[in-house]
Amino acid sequence: MVCCVKVVAQVKLLPRSAHDADALATTLRACNRAANRASEVAFAKDFKRRNPLQKEVYYPLRADFDLGAQSAVRVVKKVCDAYATLKANIRAGNLGPEGSRRRKRAESKPIRFREDAAQPFDDRILTWNLDARTVSVWTVAGRVKDIPFVCSDEALKLLASRKGESDLMMRDGMFFLAATVEVPEPEPFDPVGFLGVDLGIVNIAATSDGQIMAGRGLNRCRRRHLELRRKLQKKRTKSAKRVLKRIRRREARRAANTNHVIAKKLVQTAERTSRGIALEDLTGIRARVTARKDQRSRLHSWAFAQLGAFVEYKARRAGVPVVFVDPRNTSRQCSRCWHTDRSNRVDQARFVCRSCGTVLHADHNSSRNIAYRGDAAWQRGAVNRLSPTAG
Incomplete structure (x- = not known):
């Protein structure tokens, strides 16, 4: 059996028009609002497994949020994965220095998703064309075809062996796709020290x-950004907030x-x-x-x-x-x-x-x-x- 290491290949989407960009943003909002609805049901009825939760929320999600069949399935899977990750982090004690407080807070209310949080797409609702460097994506406004993307040559090589889901993300008004790729892992050699x-x-x-x-250099950068954030936060003006948003990452x-x-x-x-x-x-x-x-x-x-x-x-x-x-x-x-x-x-x-x-x-x-x-x-x-x- 050949072992593999999972690597994330990321590409940047370049929507051809404002309509295409708006369709992608609207789809992310709809999927994450649907995920919040499903999360509330999962928390209230303790449906943390996929089959019972999907049976409970599948048709309401499609009707209320205008989702397609496969996108509704992906939303349910996303919610179940989030609860599974939270449970694993609590069990492993990976909740930081305020672990007990965070654990109580996490167990007292349902998981919430940001409206621009990443949404997984599988091959039924997202198609890659690596030769033309384009993708075709399902949206709530219909399928948007031939969206160009740009990436490094290394990422393009990795995408050739891509299988499974790809995550649609939005950062500062820009859209990205992240695909998990399995790369064959060589056997570790016997080290000499x-x-x-x-x-x-x-x-x-x-x-x-x-x-x-x-x-x-990195510590100077951190001190400079810390002082700049403090200065801008004191101003409380719209222009200061715009600058904070621009430099936050x-x-x-x-x-x-x-x-x-x-x-x-x-x-x-x-x-x-x-x-x-x-x-x-x-x-x-x-x-x-x-x-x-x-x-x-x-x-x-x-x-x-x-x-x-x-x-x-x-x-x-x-x-x-x-x-x-x-x-x-x-x-x-x-x-x-x-x-x-x-x-x-x-x-x-x-x-x-x-x-x-x-x-x-x-x-x-x-x-x-x-x-x-x-x-x-x-x-x-x-x-x-x-x-x-x-x-």
């Missing part, structure tokens, strides 16, 4: 080879691009040297760490989980083994003599061992400890902990 990676805020990543990937896009670049470098380095990658398991760190008020924005904008996910799926496509290790005392333990003491960490950037006198960059020392723990875990029989999906 591990590349340890220490994740941080001041330095986004530091490797056991001594490479430091500083976060100065810039910081997230820059952070994602930075993480993609770093993840690619890490995977290429590990693949070239026939090593695996060892990362810290930072699950729940925001709930464990107490930050001062002036540092909370930095802590909560730290995209370590995104970087870890990017490393995981890029490594999986390259056949590079990845293991996650316990992060405790990696910054206090000497990577040469294993002496552990809080006073070893002199400051943010400097590590001085009180036992053997070793002096290293603090993040470099941590990454060496992570590499050692990753190799030890692999020798004990650890397996890849790789996500089933990636984007």
Whole structure:
């Protein structure tokens, strides 16, 4: 059996006319309003499985929201998937630092969908023409044919092996389609050691080879956007709100691009040297760490989980083994003599061992400890902990 890794290929739609754009926007609104109606029924009657919920709401959704047969089915499936995801997150404790409060709030009312939330389409209501780079989409105003799309050459290659659903999304008045593609996954090779990676805020990543990937530029960008948001929010004018709306995703896009670049470098380095990658398991760190008020924005904008996910799926496509290790005392333990003491960490950037006198960059020392723990875990029989999906 050939294993596959799931990758998301995204394209941008270019509607030929205002009528086509309005038809797509109206369809998203209708589908999400229908999803809210179905969610209310699912919550009130505890119909969280597809068959009983579809039997209850199928005909009312078609009549009240002018949906086609297959689009109504997709709406019901979307609602059931949302409740299944919520249940899984509650079970795994993935609701953030205010988990108990969020859990009570989530269990006390039905799930709500934004009017511009993504809507899944299958091959019955969405057709791809990759040669002409167009799509044909069902809408509440009828099928809109030959809508052009643009994408990278890599995304076009991925779409050639596309199967299943594609999600229609709207962001800032622009329309996108995201298709999940299964790519054959090579067998992970037997690593000759591990590349340890220490994740941080001041330095986004530091490797056991001594490479430091500083976060100065990204942190400056975050501070600048934070001050700009504060200034514009104080004004409370229409023009200030327009600017806020225009810039709201810039910081997230820059952070994602930075993480993609770093993840690619890490995977290429590990693949070239026939090593695996060892990362810290930072699950729940925001709930464990107490930050001062002036540092909370930095802590909560730290995209370590995104970087870890990017490393995981890029490594999986390259056949590079990845293991996650316990992060405790990696910054206090000497990577040469294993002496552990809080006073070893002199400051943010400097590590001085009180036992053997070793002096290293603090993040470099941590990454060496992570590499050692990753190799030890692999020798004990650890397996890849790789996500089933990636984007």
